[in-house]
Amino acid sequence: MGHKGNANTKANANASNGSITAPNATAPSASASGSHTHLTPPAKLTGAEIIWATLVGEGVDTVFGYPGGTILPAYDALRKFPVRHILVRHEQGAAHMADGYSRASGKVGVAIATSGPGSTNLVTGIATAMLDSIPIVCITANVSSKLLGTDAFQEVDITGITLPVTKHNFLVNRAEDIAPTLRHAFQIARSGRPGPVLVDITKDAEQATTEFDFEAAKPRPYRPHPMLHVDDLGLAQAAELIRNSKRPVILAGHGVMESGAMEQVRTLAERAQIPVGLTLLGLGGFPASHPLCLGMMGMHGESWVNSAIQDADLLIACGMRFDDRVTGKLAEYALKAKKIHIEVDPSEINKNVKVDVALVGDLREVLDQLLPRISGRDGSTWLKSIEAKKGAVAVHDIKNLPDSGHLYAAHVIHDLWRMTGGNAIVVTDVGQHQMWEAQYFRHEQPRTLITSGGLGTMGFALPAAIGAKVACPEKEVWVVVGDGGFQMTAAELATIVQEKIKINIAVINNGYLGMVRQWQEFFYERNYEATPLVSPDFVKLADAHGIPGRAVRKRSEVEEAVNAARSATGAYLLNFMVEKEDSVYPMIPAGSALHEMIRRPEKDPLEERADDK
Amino acid sequence: MLHTFVAYVEDRPGVLTRVASLFRRLNININSLTVGRSERPGLSRLTLVCEASAEAVHRIRASLFKLENVVDVDDIAQAPSVTRELALIKVAASPRNRAQIFDLAEVFRARIVDLTSESLIIEMTGVESKIEGLIEILREDDGRILEICRSGKMTMRRGHHVSSVVRAMGVAEAAVEEDESAVEGAADEVQ
Known part of the structure; x- marks a missing residue:
């Protein structure tokens, strides 16, 4: 993939003479692609150093991770390599960020976690990437190889756990295998139908020293699926x-x-x-x-x-x-x-x-x-x-209707589209707002909508947006998220601040787990069991993180609020207090045929109609 | 209907789990699974028999190929092939009734591979029905069978190498002489 020449020669040289200084650990822009010098002869490195040297060689300049006991040797070696590490608040966030990074850029995203709970926390993010065929590589550490299978502290069989939700995974317990395995992992992640790959590396493999030769660690040529057939x-x-x-x-x-x-x-x-x-x-x-x-x-x-x-x-x-x-x-x-x-x-x-x-x-x-x-x-x-x-439907399109004093999510998203001119990456969570985004934000360019389609993972939006922004710092990034999903991964607000990430967050707040409420309304006789949602004041929550924000209650306020967010130098949160019991129309109930559509009902009190004006 | 898959897989830890997991996820029971070394260093050959609908077979084969450690998959289907199973059967036998069991073994062309004063072990190779036949006869006498150990089916296509297997192994195509049965096999694969 054109990354072959990029192995970090500086790190090799440094490691071999023993006097190691950080090339520039604090400058995230220091990119491996800048060093096109040819490879030095094989150097002796620790397994931990080989992890980073191989990542740099594969063109990685950013990883999303969270340290812990068994991954410590790798974190200790990080300062020697030009890799930006983004400290997440929960490993699920790391996997989603790697995923968002990949969806926005087309490159392989990398997430790093320690053994045990660190690695199990990745699982939802890995499954999300699997269902949507997103190439990410997750690196987890594990306990020393002699302790594998003994229920040692923070030991878990993460290759066993992730077997059905990865394209492939590896357990590595020798330093010599780290570089070839990681390179193979990258090849698998991005080839054919892409997908997530997990590499679990034991602590003793991180600590052992061996020769590192990036070129020699090249995987065997990619073999396309033998049943491809075009004649x-x-x-x-x-x-x-x-x-x-x-x-x-x-x-x-x-x-x-x-x-x-x-x-x-x-x-x-x-x-x-x-x-x-x-x-x-x-x-x-x-x-x-x-x-x-x-x-x-x-x-x-x-x-x-x-x-x-x-x-x-x-x-x-x-x-x-x-x-x-x-x-x-x-x-x-x-x-x-x-x-x-x-x-x-x-x-x-x-x-x-x-x-x-x-x-x-x-x-x-x-x-x-x-x-x-x-x-x-x-x-x-x-x-x-x-x-x-199309013409017959347009009259009933909510976006064509005059302002009735109600704030509808569809209006918010339509305005967002209008004001950004569609020139933004929108990262959505899962639920009603996701569908309204799909209906009302018109996407002209590939990779401008990032959303969890297959797995439908609530909590995806905020971390995935961080990954997208890191991948495309020049792009305007909007998070469109419901009040439910936002609270699943809101801890990553702190990551945004620590890493100085400029993204705009639009919480579509209807006080319900909206899509579930909609199903209860349509199919469970309006039995709103466990869907009304009490939330903190999201503006205050943002404020507690040092992120400015404001609440929006009327359509007339939308434009100014969006402008405020866009012109802010840092992250900004808008809390859109939208209609509580609006539903996404049209809807085909699960298991019904495509023509059996539920339309906006004639007598719905929430419905605005062209003749209302 | 019963399907027989033959696959070449890498001989390393965890590979069998990956293969088995694929069937587990589809809630398909594996009737028999035989794995052993193949003619290629580093590759094991497995024969897997399961009950699956005709439509599922294409997807199972395609999904097996998606496993990183699986090198080749053949769906034997109705192609001419040789299928064998090995069984070891330990039966209670005293010096008095041994002779009768020796005779039975003779009829089934089985061999006695262990003999003690209370029991003996019969080794038998053959198609499934033949092994079932011997077991049935032995069962006529209650409590005579002490243990049964069956290998599960092993299957090999008749005639030359299947071309796709050869290709997967990186052998030059020119070296492949496709005789009639191989051509037949290829035709099966296209379906």
């Missing part, structure tokens, strides 16, 4: 299906971004005049303002997207996996449509939806092969019929 027949069939279709829809997922196929998808859509529906994680992969963009599909997707899918005679699935939140009831999903599935993971083919043509390979490479076979076609009739449905 002329499949390409010809796909092209023919597209040519003969009357009502095609492209379904674009996260894979568009992972494989960097934005241009190819756009070319396919434009050349064959095919509308594009997006998954939650696909948002940004195709510009929201593009005339062919339909927006998000699925459970809270726009009605015209879902009805287009149900009416379609051809679905072209690009880097998406027909998740249940996207398909609804499988037995009634897009029954009239032939399906083409372009996907890098062979185990996804025919998993949920039986497809007619499977092109199993990297999306960008497959589309590069397919596009020469695609010629222009007239899609106007189909596009017009979809457009007509």
Whole structure:
């Protein structure tokens, strides 16, 4: 991946003559990529030093971590290497930050934790990355190898625990294995369908001394999944299906971004005049303002997207996996449509939806092969019929309605989009605000929406935003988070202050665990059990951390508040006190078909309608 | 329906857990699992038999391949193959009734590999049904069987190497002479 020449020669030289001074531990910008000098001959390093030297060699300049007993040798060696360490407040935060770092930059994020509880605290973050195919490498220490399996203090079988939620994991108990294993871990994390890799290193391996040779530790060449399969027949069939279709829809997922196929998808859509529906994680992969963009599909997707899918005679699935939140009831999903599935993971083919043509390979490479076979076609009739449905819905769109004195989350998010011009990375948590973000913040660029889609991890937003901001310091970063999820990881506010991270936090505060309340309203006879939520005053909470903020109660205050946050030099918190019992519409109840949609009810007291004015 | 997977996996700690865990997650019971060294240093060969729907088979094979330590996976399906199982059966036998068991063993082409005054061990290799047959006959006499140890199925395709296995091992394609059964095997894989 072009990082081969970057091994930290300075550290090697320092270590070999025994007089080690920190190159610049306090200057986070000191980056490994600056030192392109060729490698010194193999040097003797401790395992702890090898961890850092290998990370630097892999192009890592920032890690997110939390020290402890068994990882101490590594922390002791950190001062010798040009790596910025961000001290988190809980290891879950470290994993989410590495994840957010990766989603924002496309690079591999690194989280570090000690043994026992340090490593188990990572698990939710690792599973989050696994479900969304995010390349992160988690390094945990463990007790000395002779104590493994003895229930020693802070010993836990973290490779056993994380086995089902990592793409792969390793237990390393010899210093000689550290560099090759870490390099292999990076290769696994970023190759094929990316994912998290955990490397557990015993304390005695950290303390032992051995030769370090970054080049010799290179992993064996990457072996693509043997069942990848793209042939002329499949390409010809796909092209023919597209040519003969009357009502095609492209379904674009996260894979568009992972494989960097934005241009190819756009070319396919434009050349064959095919509308594009997006998954939650696909948002940004195709510009929201593009005339062919339909927006998000699925459970809270726009009605015209879902009805287009149900009416379609051809679905072209690009880097998406027909998740249940996207398909609804499988037995009634897009029954009239032939399906083409372009996907890098062979185990996804025919998993949920039986497809007619499977092109199993990297999306960008497959589309590069397919596009020469695609010629222009007239899609106007189909596009017009979809457009007509859009028009019918627009009157009921909350954002088009006049200010009634109520503050709606949709307004807040729409205003946020308008004021930032969409030029911000938005990191959401999970719940109603997440869906409103997906509906009302229009993403034009890839990697501008960071959200936990697969696992749906509350508490993700704040730490992931820290990671995103660290990866892209030049970008404006907004956290959009509910009052529930915010409290799950609010301890990371202190991390923001300690690390001087400028992010803006918009708490969408409705005093409920809103999405659960919505389900209780719709499906459990309004039995609001355990969803009303008493929260601290978030502005005061921010203040206690030295972060300024303000509460916003009216729509007329939104603009000024957003401006205050944007112009603040440091982090800023806005506590939006929104309507308490608003719901996300439309909604397809879990297990229902895509056309069985719950619309905003006629007599809902919260509903604003065009004729109210 | 019953499926037989043959896989080459790295011979290192934890690999079997990863393979087994995949089936555990899908709530699929493993009927039998046999693992041992293969013709390649550092690689073990395993034969795994499980009950799974026809649709699940593709996904299981693809998911096995996703495991970092799995080098090759073959779904034997209906391809011509040789399947064997080894059983060791310890039976109570006194000098008086030994002869009868010797005769039985003879009929089943099994061998006596241990003999004491109270018991003996029968070693038998064969297809599953043949082993079941011997056990059934031995069970006719209550309390005669003391212990049974069965290896589980081992399966190998008939004829030459399956090309995908050879490819996975990095052997030049030119060296592969695909005879009829190998071609048949390849055709199975495409499905």
